[in-house]
Amino acid sequence: DVKVTQSSRYLVKRTGEKVFLExxxxxxxxxxxxxxxxxxxxxxxxxxxxxxxxxxxxxxPEGYSVxxxxxxxxxxxxxxxxxxxxxxxxCASSLGWGNQPQHFGDGTRLSIL
Amino acid sequence: GQNIDQPTEMTATEGAIVQINCTYQTSGFNGxxxxxxxAGEAPTFLSYNVLDGLEEKGRFSSFLSRSKGxxxxxxxxxxxxxxxxxxxxxSHSGAGSYQLTFGKGTKLSVIP
Numbered sequence: 001d002v003k004v005t006q007s008s009r010y011l012v013k014r015t016g017e018k019v020f021l022e023x024x025x026x027x028x029x030x031x032x033x034x035x036x037x038x039x040x041x042x043x044x045x046x047x048x049x050x051x052x053x054x055x056x057x058x059x060x061p062e063g064y065s066v067x068x069x070x071x072x073x074x075x076x077x078x079x080x081x082x083x084x085x086x087x088x089x090x091c092a093s094s095l096g097w098g099n100q101p102q103h104f105g106d107g108t109r110l111s112i113l
Numbered sequence: 114g115q116n117i118d119q120p121t122e123m124t125a126t127e128g129a130i131v132q133i134n135c136t137y138q139t140s141g142f143n144g145x146x147x148x149x150x151x152a153g154e155a156p157t158f159l160s161y162n163v164l165d166g167l168e169e170k171g172r173f174s175s176f177l178s179r180s181k182g183x184x185x186x187x188x189x190x191x192x193x194x195x196x197x198x199x200x201x202x203x204s205h206s207g208a209g210s211y212q213l214t215f216g217k218g219t220k221l222s223v224i225p
Contacts, residue, residue: 004155033213042217043156043200050210058212090155097211098204099144101158 003027004105006091012111019078021108023091031094032074033102034058034066036087043090049074081112115139117216119201124222125191133186133219135201143204143211147175147186150198150218159186159199188221196223 007022025032033048035058045058047066055066063085067075074093078085088109092102116138125131137145144163148156162168162177162184174187188195201216 035215040217043202043215045212045214048210048212056210059214097143099161099163101146101161102213103158104155106155 006105021076025093029093033092034076035090086112115214119216122220135184139205141206146202148200
């Protein structure tokens with residue numbers, strides 16, 4: 001089975017802090033994704049990556065950046081955390097495009113105070 | 114842009130059949146996924162349709178009509194454990210890659 005592991009289940013940070021969310025997958029998947037999930041808004045794509053050192057903006061990239069130095073690891077960075085970034089963050093990976101499903105981690109519930 | 118609509122909530126009785134609809138408008142369509150998400154858990158893959166028609170997988174079936182921009186997920190012989198949110202997601206292409214755009218999800222409550 002595919003395993004996507006997010007480093008923290010719950011995280012509390014302060015406004016203005018730089019925040020790192022880590023995600024690791026163990027199935028040699030090319031593609032990795034970061035989403036946030038908010039009540040009434042559903043899952044929204046922040047950034048994705050289809051290869052090491054490659055990144056593409058999703059629908060809501062503002063205030064975020066990403067890093068993919070190794071194939072199995074995809075990091076989401078909040079440069080200067082703000083309260084409107086309080087959310088559930090979900091990482092996903094997929095083997096390829098087309099009919100390949102995305103496999104999700106358990107999520108990180110991030111609170112910015 | 115992409116637009117995906119699905120009902121916010123549904124309630125059905127244990128043992129019954131329920132149909133969850135999803136309509137979409139998109140460019141570069143490359144298939145439609147359904148995911149199940151229990152409260153506090155990660156979404157898990159249920160089905161994928163790219164051609165018109167019905168795909169059956171045990172108690173769950175998914176249908177797609179590309180010309181109508183319409184899909185549904187059919188759940189038969191409902192069980193209490195089917196209480197969850199069901200997410201419709203459209204795969205679409207752009208700039209040499211593919212993305213998934215998700216609907217807001219349908220929260221299904223199964224009652225005895």
